[in-house]
């Protein structure tokens with residue numbers, strides 16, 4: 569883990585709300601694994617005080633060597649609005665890489681099926697690259713409210729990963745939920761499949777029902793508002809099963825953000 573003040577190399581807008589911030593940072597680029605995240609300061613002042621968690625989107629290379637990274641940000645509130653106004657040359661305080669990473673399927677012959685909603689797509693192009701390098705057939709299902717909320721399709725296309733898109737309003741791809749497209753695809757699958765998901769909680773929960781019903785392994789990347797990002801404040805806990813058959817809290821920033829979904833309790837046991 570590194571604590572650095574980095575100079576912002578480039579800002580690229582994908583649409584009116586989503587943009588990519590790229591940084592030169594060889595140590596972070598060498599250390600980062602797909603699914604990990606960084607805590608980025610949104611300003612130099614004390615408002616907002618807390619850094620914002622962002623998944624590692626790309627590892628940037630020069631002559632085949634990792635020299636930097638980027639994050640893909642969706643403007644949702646105060647911090648991300650400030651980030652959307654950042655310019656190349658600005659200094660940004662960054663802590664990371666943090667948390668757990670996606671693991672390739674245990675079965676070397678398994679197809680990896682990546683299911684994502686909205687900005688939950690951010691960690692998957694990097695993971696898709698690692699999966700392809702490891703020899704896994706890889707497929708992406710991208711969901712969004714509208715065509716503007718579909719992200720990363722070009723990244724997967726550049727890797728040669730087949731993409732199925734779905735929008736709630738039918739403005740692009742299948743009209744309906746990405747989970748419906750996933751179910752249809754899995755119905756025609758014979759071979760081993762491992763599922764990975766990241767996006768809105770109802771989507772990940774639905775993906776988990778689909779994976780569990782078919783006995784498929786499922787890794788999930790969770791999100792929660794994070795105060796510290798390093799396991800101290802307990803602002804990011806989720807209930808999970810423990811070894812004794814009971815439950816205990818797990819920290820999304822330390823034990824996660826990537827979890828084996830079968831260890832998570834989607835309902836709080838005390839509710």
Ligand SMILES: Cc1cc2nc3c(=O)[nH]c(=O)nc-3n(C[C@H](O)[C@H](O)[C@H](O)COP(=O)(O)OP(=O)(O)OC[C@H]3O[C@@H](n4cnc5c(N)ncnc54)[C@H](O)[C@@H]3O)c2cc1C
Nearest residue numbers: 620621622623640641642645646647648690791792793825
């Ligand atoms: C491990 C991890 C990786 C993430 N990766 C990305 C990424 O790659 N790109 C990206 O755009 N966003 C990502 N997020 C979500 C991002 O951190 C939040 O959208 C951001 O912190 C909101 O900050 P804000 O000041 O703009 O919003 P605020 O003004 O703080 O809040 C605006 C709205 O966003 C909600 N919100 C705040 N924090 C989160 C959060 N962590 N998760 C979900 N909703 C939140 C609030 O409840 C509120 O409704 C990630 C979150 C986690 C935990």
Ligand code: FES
Nearest residue numbers: 797799801802821
């Ligand atoms: S954000 Fe502080 S413990 Fe996870």
